[in-house]
Amino acid sequence: MGRKLRRSSRLVDMTQHLLEHPYKLIPLTLFAEQFGSAKSSISEDLSIIKELFEYKGSGLLKTVAGAAGGVKYIPLLKRELAETVVQEICVALEKSERLLPGGYLYMSDILGNPETLNKIGKIMATVFAEREIDVVMTVETKGIPLAYATANYLNTPVVIVRRDSKVTEGSVVSINYVSGSSKRIQTMSLARRVMPEKSKVLIIDDFMKAGGTARGMIDLLKEFNAKVVGLGVLAEAADVEERLIDDYVSLAKIAHLDARNREIKVNPGNFLSQMCH
Amino acid sequence: MGRKLRRSSRLVDMTQHLLEHPYKLIPLTLFAEQFGSAKSSISEDLSIIKELFEYKGSGLLKTVAGAAGGVKYIPLLKRELAETVVQEICVALEKSERLLPGGYLYMSDILGNPETLNKIGKIMATVFAEREIDVVMTVETKGIPLAYATANYLNTPVVIVRRDSKVTEGSVVSINYVSGSSKRIQTMSLARRVMPEKSKVLIIDDFMKAGGTARGMIDLLKEFNAKVVGLGVLAEAADVEERLIDDYVSLAKIAHLDARNREIKVNPGNFLSQMCH
Numbered sequence: 001m002g003r004k005l006r007r008s009s010r011l012v013d014m015t016q017h018l019l020e021h022p023y024k025l026i027p028l029t030l031f032a033e034q035f036g037s038a039k040s041s042i043s044e045d046l047s048i049i050k051e052l053f054e055y056k057g058s059g060l061l062k063t064v065a066g067a068a069g070g071v072k073y074i075p076l077l078k079r080e081l082a083e084t085v086v087q088e089i090c091v092a093l094e095k096s097e098r099l100l101p102g103g104y105l106y107m108s109d110i111l112g113n114p115e116t117l118n119k120i121g122k123i124m125a126t127v128f129a130e131r132e133i134d135v136v137m138t139v140e141t142k143g144i145p146l147a148y149a150t151a152n153y154l155n156t157p158v159v160i161v162r163r164d165s166k167v168t169e170g171s172v173v174s175i176n177y178v179s180g181s182s183k184r185i186q187t188m189s190l191a192r193r194v195m196p197e198k199s200k201v202l203i204i205d206d207f208m209k210a211g212g213t214a215r216g217m218i219d220l221l222k223e224f225n226a227k228v229v230g231l232g233v234l235a236e237a238a239d240v241e242e243r244l245i246d247d248y249v250s251l252a253k254i255a256h257l258d259a260r261n262r263e264i265k266v267n268p269g270n271f272l273s274q275m276c277h
Numbered sequence: 278m279g280r281k282l283r284r285s286s287r288l289v290d291m292t293q294h295l296l297e298h299p300y301k302l303i304p305l306t307l308f309a310e311q312f313g314s315a316k317s318s319i320s321e322d323l324s325i326i327k328e329l330f331e332y333k334g335s336g337l338l339k340t341v342a343g344a345a346g347g348v349k350y351i352p353l354l355k356r357e358l359a360e361t362v363v364q365e366i367c368v369a370l371e372k373s374e375r376l377l378p379g380g381y382l383y384m385s386d387i388l389g390n391p392e393t394l395n396k397i398g399k400i401m402a403t404v405f406a407e408r409e410i411d412v413v414m415t416v417e418t419k420g421i422p423l424a425y426a427t428a429n430y431l432n433t434p435v436v437i438v439r440r441d442s443k444v445t446e447g448s449v450v451s452i453n454y455v456s457g458s459s460k461r462i463q464t465m466s467l468a469r470r471v472m473p474e475k476s477k478v479l480i481i482d483d484f485m486k487a488g489g490t491a492r493g494m495i496d497l498l499k500e501f502n503a504k505v506v507g508l509g510v511l512a513e514a515a516d517v518e519e520r521l522i523d524d525y526v527s528l529a530k531i532a533h534l535d536a537r538n539r540e541i542k543v544n545p546g547n548f549l550s551q552m553c554h
Binding site: 112155 | 282284285286288289290292293296297298325326328329330332333335377378379381383385386389390391392394395417418419421422425426428429432433434435436437439445446447468470471
């Protein structure tokens with residue numbers, strides 16, 4: 001660009017650049033050269049941005065010193081804001097018209113709204129901020145937007161497991177798994193080349209009942225020598241006799257679902273206990 | 278918030294707020310009250326942001342005067358940047374290891390990378406910036422991340438058409454359609470409640486061959502009295518005898534695909550002629 005920008009313009013540009021490149025180490029020289037400014041001015045700019053992000057609870061700027069150093073934006077949603085978002089989702093989920101056969105709730109409107117998805121994705125990114133994550137994985141279909149929103153804040157690729165084996169993506173690994181609630185045998189597949197061996201994987205899904213699908217994804221990952229570093233769901237069902245998964249994070253928990261009287265009670269899930277920020 | 282912020286902090290906060298709420302009319306009083314600043318100072322802040330966004334080619338700030346007025350951020354990617362992004366995608370698509378049976382190309386890595394997806398989504402949002410859009414629609418599975426990225430910049434909901442009729446989302450409209458290339462009869466479904474009647478719909482998909490799937494989506498939309506205001510695909514196949522769709526925008530066009538000699542030639546699609554910005 002080359003044109004020398006004033007501090008005010010630099011701040012706008014740097015804010016945009018940082019927000020668009022989370023978890024990426026940006027050398028201060030990149031900004032300095034682009035703006036024709038001294039590194040000391042850039043450092044002052046960054047401390048203004050850092051202070052504002054912390055004041056608003058919208059993320060951290062981490063500075064890494066030294067020649068290979070730079071600045072990294074870590075998107076975070078502070079506790080109170082996360083609680084408010086989840087509270088709103090719980091209220092929205094309690095509407096009786098959401099009741100679907102089989103103890104499921106209609107959530108496509110929530111999962112189709114970009115602003116809501118971004119907030120949920122940012123909460124997931126906050127919960128799993130301390131884990132080392134190479135890839136976010138989900139299974140088609142409803143979990144995809146949420147996985148993408150989460151990966152957007154973590155700046156990692158998304159990998160989508162397919163529910164059939166007729167996948168035209170080269171060689172494919174398929175497994176059979178037993179759906180925890182319906183006890184039916186189902187298939188899921190992942191193309192070999194979509195995920196490098198030994199990847200560290202965060203699994204994201206929209207809903208967890210008995211956990212059969214999550215269990216299937218974990219088994220599938222063994223075929224890739226991958227490591228599951230976390231499992232996050234938007235909502236979990238409460239009336240589960242035997243859950244196949246213990247270690248997971250949920251934002252909301254359906255505490256009570258009475259299909260006959262059309263009553264739903266939804267509480268916040270266990271995510272708050274998992275937030276270190 | 279109430280705390281009085283200096284211009285530099287205001288600029289960081291307003292930049293973030295605008296980027297996170299595209300196409301939303303934000304009253305200047307919202308900023309003025311939040312920062313304890315005069316509206317005239319807010320106006321000056323906004324003109325700094327506006328100038329920088331235009332200089333960088335990353336969007337417009339539209340100001341609406343009057344009591345019900347405010348400011349609106351329109352995300353745009355300027356022509357040269359869009360061309361560069363598409364050029365890079367074309368080069369990436371030309372790698373022979375992408376060849377899949379049936380004249381398809383492996384694109385899951387591109388469609389799984391958030392930074393790339395965001396750029397593609399921003400180009401789509403730029404191409405369709407002048408259309409009135411209520412909803413972005415796609416069909417599962419591979420088009421979903423791209424539809425979501427586009428909707429993120431247009432700030433509209435995403436609606437996902439399912440490829441089977443066993444959808445548990447209440448009453449569902451299903452249609453049969455003929456896949457343009459394989460000539461097989463297939464089914465797609467959309468739950469009644471996911472889309473209001475008479476919605477203005479932008480269809481986004483990853484790939485178009487003969488256009489049978491797109492044709493199916495358009496037919497399905499008739500059942501919702503919806504209006505298709507645009508159709509955008511990441512890539513289109515070139516060797517198509519009879520295309521079922523005329524009016525569409527593609528970012529890339531597979532000009533030549535020789536499966537035997539493993540040669541692929543990919544050119545930019547028709548998107549440049551559709552960009553008014």
